[in-house]
Amino acid sequence: MLSNDEFIRQSLELNLFFIRILKEHSFFLEAAFSPKDQSLALQADTLRCEFTTLLAETIMLADGVISPEVLSSGELVTKYTVDAERATEFYSGILLDTELTHMELSLDKNLTPVISSLLVDQISALNQKAITATTVLADYKSKLLKDIFSCKVFTFNYPLLIDHILREARFYLKILYQLQNRQVVNILEDIIDQEKFWDRIMAEHAKFIRGLLDPTEVALFETANRYGKVFDALTKQALTMTEQTIILPQLSSKTYKATVSLRNFKSAATEGLIQCKIRALAVPLLADHVLREANHYLRLLNTFNRRLC
Numbered sequence: 689m690l691s692n693d694e695f696i697r698q699s700l701e702l703n704l705f706f707i708r709i710l711k712e713h714s715f716f717l718e719a720a721f722s723p724k725d726q727s728l729a730l731q732a733d734t735l736r737c738e739f740t741t742l743l744a745e746t747i748m749l750a751d752g753v754i755s756p757e758v759l760s761s762g763e764l765v766t767k768y769t770v771d772a773e774r775a776t777e778f779y780s781g782i783l784l785d786t787e788l789t790h791m792e793l794s795l796d797k798n799l800t801p802v803i804s805s806l807l808v809d810q811i812s813a814l815n816q817k818a819i820t821a822t823t824v825l826a827d828y829k830s831k832l833l834k835d836i837f838s839c840k841v842f843t844f845n846y847p848l849l850i851d852h853i854l855r856e857a858r859f860y861l862k863i864l865y866q867l868q869n870r871q872v873v874n875i876l877e878d879i880i881d882q883e884k885f886w887d888r889i890m891a892e893h894a895k896f897i898r899g900l901l902d903p904t905e906v907a908l909f910e911t912a913n914r915y916g917k918v919f920d921a922l923t924k925q926a927l928t929m930t931e932q933t934i935i936l937p938q939l940s941s942k943t944y945k946a947t948v949s950l951r952n953f954k955s956a957a958t959e960g961l962i963q964c965k966i967r968a969l970a971v972p973l974l975a976d977h978v979l980r981e982a983n984h985y986l987r988l989l990n991t992f993n994r995r996l997c
């Protein structure tokens with residue numbers, strides 16, 4: 689059974705990462721509807737506000753509690769997030785609460801956790817609220833995807849992007865339930881599960897970038913296409929892994945190198961979009977969003993590689 693310390697730290701680290709991700713998913717959904725589907729946009733807006741409130745609550749509880757490793761990983765906020773939010777607010781007219789980003793940037797980097805039974809209860813309640821909101825958002829994405837596949841609704845998001853963000857919501861829910869049950873995960877099983885999940889996510893990010901670039905961006909298109917293929921191959925290999933597989937450390941270290949390279953590409957793309965140097969159908973926040981997911985995966989891979997050595 690997970691100790692109170694681990695329950696609190698793991699819950700806050702998970703929520704800080706995923707609640708912002710889901711807040712942005714709600715934004716990407718909201719901003720991509722036609723004028724005809726404003727009621728769907730409004731539902732997404734309500735969900736975005738709900739995740740904004742949850743993020744504010746999580747930041748307040750997290751000060752001095754989460755590890756310096758997570759704080760410095762670039763998975764919660766990056767040096768681009770505030771500018772990406774400002775530019776995206778300017779393009780969309782939808783407010784993104786940069787104040788929360790500033791609060792996250794100034795979270796205390798020294799661990800000074802005061803583990804009280806009150807904090808344990810507050811975290812448990814926070815996880816429960818996150819489960820409820822994420823379930824509503826996952827249902828919304830799932831219904832939207834069905835309606836898109838049957839040509840009842842049109843959106844400017846790729847259907848694969850909606851499927852992708854639905855998988856992310858379900859993955860987050862699975863971990864939230866494990867935490868609420870105080871389940872200690874089997875390390876090898878966790879490594880394999882995470883690699884199977886995130887390799888596919890990274891492959892799809894590369895393909896989204898490829899598909900959202902202006903046709904004149906030939907060099908970036910080719911680089912993104914290459915990353916798509918690299919991560920398709922890594923996904924294929926990860927899917928064959930079992931707890932007995934002896935090449936798992938080798939695969940994890942290869943995956944780490946590929947993810948560093950993709951992360952650097954995403955970082956350059958985020959900067960290029962903010963500085964108006966790249967032509968694309970993507971707002972800067974989408975680039976910063978996928979950059980944070982790569983940083984999250986890198987932190988996990990780092991932990992795995994340490995454990996596998």
Ligand SMILES: [Fe+2]
Pocket residue numbers: 852856889893978981
């Ligand atoms: Fe993603």
